[in-house]
Amino acid sequence: MSPPVAPPGWSRWLVPPAALSVHLSIGQAYAWSVFKAPLESSLDISGTLSALPFQLGIVMLGLSAAFGGTLVERNGPRWAMTVALVCFSSGFLLSALGAWTGQYWLIVLGYGFVGGIGLGIGYISPVSTLIKWFPDRPGMATGIAIMGFGGGALIASPWSTRMLESFGSDSSGIATAFLVHGLVYAVFMSLGVLLIRVPRPAPADAAGADATAGVGGVQVSARDAVRTPQFWLLWLVLVMNVTAGIGILEKAAPMISDFFADTSTPVSVSAAAGFVALLSAANMAGRIGWSSTSDLIGRKNIYRVYLGVGALMYLVIALFGDASKPLFVLCALVILSFYGGGFATIPAYLKDLFGTYQVGAIHGRLLTAWSTAGVLGPLIVNWIADRQEEAGKQGPELYGTSLFIMIGLLVVGFVANELVRPVHARYHLKEAVHA
Amino acid sequence: MPEATTTGTGTGTAPEGAGGRRGLIAFSWLWVGVPLAYGLYELVRKATQLFTG
Structure with a gap:
């Protein structure tokens, strides 16, 4: 499939909604927990098993983004969005069949494996196209799309809950809910497939600098990018920033309850749930807000803020x-806004360093940092909290060590960001690339 | 608001909604905006529990 080139007069403001239609859909992944309890009771499975489709989905997201990135660059965003649509929707349809027939492995295969490929390809599908359309504001453009991934769970969580209330939480009700999800997301994502266009290549003799290139007119292929220290420094930055965010996200509700358990204003269960919701809002706002700010103050500076001020916020909490x-709530909100901002700003940082030639593929490879942090973050926080509890500690003392480890991680990320320099000329593409 | 031409280099400008795309732009933003607004509404409802719960 050749990439669809925009006809004359095509507005670039049609590209963000195309990207959002995909990201708002695949962001549903973070609302999987809605199905966990109904699946456990109706199919008589454990909590570990009911989490498997989500976990496999996230693994497949990382793998398909890393290994499918070059294909996405070669075949264009419409091909990628079509693949994402087909995989994500058919994943739900397979899951519906699995729920109907009581074959749980079909749900794991459908939602986790097939749907997970849709997550990875869908996540990177609009990135390089958005950067090419908005070379003057790449942070804002990718921020809009990646904000959509956070927004997807906000939509799916109440929507799926209402559906299960209507259809019932038995296997037949779950199957119907999966079926409706598959069909509705297919229709919703089709807007992206139909609308997405790549900009017409700039004339070869166009005067002035190529705005699609990186700083200093650089273009680097994905294969060469992973050989540069810059790629691995950014990989480290992303791991540290995401791990620090997960440090709060993973334990948000028990953390706020434990911090204020022995005070005159203890936090109720519903208030703790409200705190978690507020963190989601900060995560989303950070994606669009901080990423757009990076267009004004520069990518390196914004990561100095994420990592440096983030470490200070953790210190204040500790x-x-x-x-x-x-004060506790404010610091946690700032940390979560930096967590979201870190995700959303990284494609623009990659564009600055490597140009737009294969920025989607490079971004896909960098997302392995997300998978790593997804394992590392919860592991650190939960393991330490368990050890502290065994040692008889209570309240804020349960989290002290974790908080100082998070500060250490952010400092490592800060140093890695400071070490980022322009890519050496030996990695630059020799021939001019009109992306 | 100025916008890039279809070359995407951000150098040329054309009027907003050039080529009679104004309706399509509005429709596409509504398509994604309405579900997102629903999600945000539900989020705000839940978040207020922090102050009332």
Whole structure:
């Protein structure tokens, strides 16, 4: 499939909604927990098993983004969005069949494996196209799309809950809900497939600098990019930033309850749920807000803020968090906004360093940092909290060590960001690339 | 608001909604905006529990 080139007069403001239609759909992955309890009771499976489709989905997201990135660059965004649509929707349809027939392996295969490929290809599908359309504001453009991934769970969580209430939480009700999800997401994502266009290549003799190239007119292939220290420094930056965010996300509800358990204003279960929701809002706002800010102050500077100020926020929580609830909440919100901002700004940072030639494929490879942090973050926080509990600690003391480890990780990320320099000329493409 | 031409280099400008695409732009943003607004509404409802719960 050749990439669809925009006809004369095509507006670039049609590209963000195309990207959003895909990201708002695949962001459903983070609302999988809605199906966990109904699946456990109706199919008589354990909590570990009911989490398997989501876990496999995230693994497949990382793998398909890393290994499918070059294909996405070669075949264009419409091909990628079509693959994402087919995989993500058919994953739900297979899951519906699995729920109807009581074959849980079909749900794992459908949602986790097939749907997971849709997640990975869908995630990177609009990135390089958006950057090419918005060379003047790449941070804002990718921020809009990646904000959509956070927004997808906000939509799916209440929507799926209502559906299960209507259809019932038995296997037949779950199957119907999966079927409706598959069909509705197919229709919703089709807007992206129909709307997406790549810009017409700039004339070869166009005067002035190529705005699609990286800083200094650089273009680097994906194969060469992974051989540069810059790629691995950014990989480290992303791992550290994401791990630090997950440090709060993973334990948000028990953390706020434990911090204020022995105060005059203890936090109720519903208030803790409200805190978690507020963190989701900060995560989303950070994606669009901080990523857009990076267009004004530069990518390196914004990561200095994410990692440096993030470490300070963790320090404030560790030292004074239990003294004031508003202070605790404010610091946690800032940290989560940096977590979202880190995700959304990385494609623009890659564009600055490597140009747009294969930025989608490079971004796909970098997302293995996400998978790594997804394992590392919860592991650190949960393991330490368990050890502290065994040692008889209570309240804020349960989290002290974790918080200082998060500060250490952010400092490592900060140093890695400081070490990022322009890519050496030996990695630059020799021939001019009109992306 | 100025916008890039279809070359995507951000150098040329054309009027907003050039080529009679204004309706399509509005429709496509509504297509994604309405579900997102629903999600945000549900989020705000839940988040207020922090202050009332």
